[in-house]
Amino acid sequence: MITEVGKFLKYCCVLVVIAITLNACYYDKADSIYPDITTTTCDTVNITYSNQVSGIINANCNNCHASALANSIGGGINLGTYTAMKPYITNGSFLNSILHNGQAAPMPKNASKLSSCNILVIQTWINKGALNN
Numbered sequence: 001m002i003t004e005v006g007k008f009l010k011y012c013c014v015l016v017v018i019a020i021t022l023n024a025c026y027y028d029k030a031d032s033i034y035p036d037i038t039t040t041t042c043d044t045v046n047i048t049y050s051n052q053v054s055g056i057i058n059a060n061c062n063n064c065h066a067s068a069l070a071n072s073i074g075g076g077i078n079l080g081t082y083t084a085m086k087p088y089i090t091n092g093s094f095l096n097s098i099l100h101n102g103q104a105a106p107m108p109k110n111a112s113k114l115s116s117c118n119i120l121v122i123q124t125w126i127n128k129g130a131l132n133n
């Protein structure tokens, strides 16, 4: 009888050790499987209008909002130059539109949201004063 209880306890100990080991493995691997995308791949240092922001707008917005197209297919909103786009930064509609937060028409129109890195770059530029730099 004593030996049966002993075997049972031993069995339990082995199970506990296995559970702890597997758990440790899971957490070790989680760090490498889910790295923090924001800090590892999105460079938000030295953001300027000419180096990053205008490129993002050209690639994602100016097929409708370029100066020559704004009135026909861009809803009258010209994002073709810094001077033309600045009012939409100031009134918040630019940021609201790319955040898809319900406070402005979601942009880019009929397309998926900008990448989280592109949004972060634009937010960083706005937070630093949205300069024509």
Ligand code: HEC
Binding pocket: 057, 060, 061, 062, 063, 064, 065, 073, 074, 075, 076, 077, 088, 093, 094, 095, 097, 098, 103, 104, 105, 107, 108, 109, 110, 114
């Ligand atoms: C396929 C064409 C198209 C693209 C691409 C596009 N827009 Fe628009 N945008 C429009 C139209 C049309 C409107 C007028 C409102 C509407 O029809 O939804 C508009 C409206 C806006 C407005 C005013 C929103 C409001 O509610 O006041 C802003 C700001 C804006 N766009 C910014 C952007 C930005 C930033 C991008 C790129 C990330 C972009 N748009 C890409 C067509 C486009």
